[in-house]
Amino acid sequence: MHIRELDPSASPLDYYGYELRRTREAAGLTQKALGSIVFCTGSLIGQIETTQKVPTREFSERVDAALGTDGVFSRLVGLVLRSQLPSWFQPYAEMEARAAYISSFQAQLVDGLLQTEAYARAVLGARDEGNLDGRIAARLDRQRIMDRTEPPAIWAVLSEAVLHQEVGGREVMRGQLAHLLALQKRRWLEIQILPFEAGAHAGLMGSYYLLRFQSDPDIVYTEDFVQGHMTANPQALREGSVRYDHLQAAALSVDDSAALIIRVMEERYGSEPEADGRELA
Known part of the structure; x- marks a missing residue:
């Protein structure tokens, strides 16, 4: 052979x-x-x-x-x-693994740290199924930072649009929203939903991350469809921090956010038809 x-x-x-x-x-x-x-x-x-x-x-x-x-x-x-991560994303992943505080705003998709395997598969396989298992494994491996003895403090603000964008189908979305609710039970992780009613808001320019460290300079990270952009520029950090403060203020409280997730999960993804067309309770 x-x-x-x-x-x-x-x-x-x-x-x-x-x-x-x-x-x-x-x-x-x-x-x-x-x-x-x-x-x-x-x-x-x-x-x-x-x-x-x-x-x-x-x-x-x-x-x-x-x-x-x-x-x-x-x-x-x-x-x-x-x-297995894109080469342009690897530097950010290394910094993410070292961060003491992670703040993110997501306008369209669930934060990668908070995704289920099924949701990640739907996202990563949307246009390219090449090496899909490897890319999914790499994304889920990033989530290991949440299982450390001393995990980073994570605060995620998600646009309400994230809850309604049906990625992977109803079953996948129901599982993903249930996962968000389960994650909210972790004392060092907070999730807020920015409701549609907020109107024009500080995150209209797009999704981004703020990483804070115990000893290294803080960074702000953004990306487009080609590559990521990471900077420790003081002006960028100031702008990103102020915008994030406004996003948190405009978002629902953590408890009200959980209630909205439950409502969307039940009303939009709450039941699946059986093979004969009947609805499941």
Whole structure:
């Protein structure tokens, strides 16, 4: 059987595949044998070794346990997943992972940190399904910062339009809105909805992020359909902060925002028709 040769210096994914194959062969295991140990198919092992599939953190932890590699693959997978993000977005993702405070305003979509897997799949696959699983895994991996012992404080203001923009269908949207409600139970995360009734508001120029750090300069981040823009310019930070204050003031309170999410979820996405056309309660 022809075995694809990998250049381990080509990318983190290539290095991961190269090391997985090298370590597996050193242990005297076939792909099928390793697969049976880590609860997957030998085919999947082969696809990861040849960079056709992106490994997950769970897979990496099982491989470390199976091959006795002392956490090597668990540490490496973070670099692999980060590399699946667009190159222009990677610098922001690195800063996001270090931030102590994250404030965001989203005009059209749910913040990436707050997305469900199904919603992320619909968003990322809207125009391009290439390497979709890898890109989804990278987006969801960003959310690990919320599970730290000391997570960043996150404040998200979402336009009410976000709740009505049906991304992925009714079932996906219902799951996403339910996820937002569940996230609001975290004491360091607040979600406000900017209602349609607010009219003209400070966020009409588009979505953006403010990141604050314990010791590094604060930054403001915006993006267009081509690339992202990150700056620590004091004037930009001042403008972004003032605009955010106005957005928070115009938005519903956290409790009223939760009530609106519930109402939209029930009225717009509350029931799905059965196969015979009957409505489910």
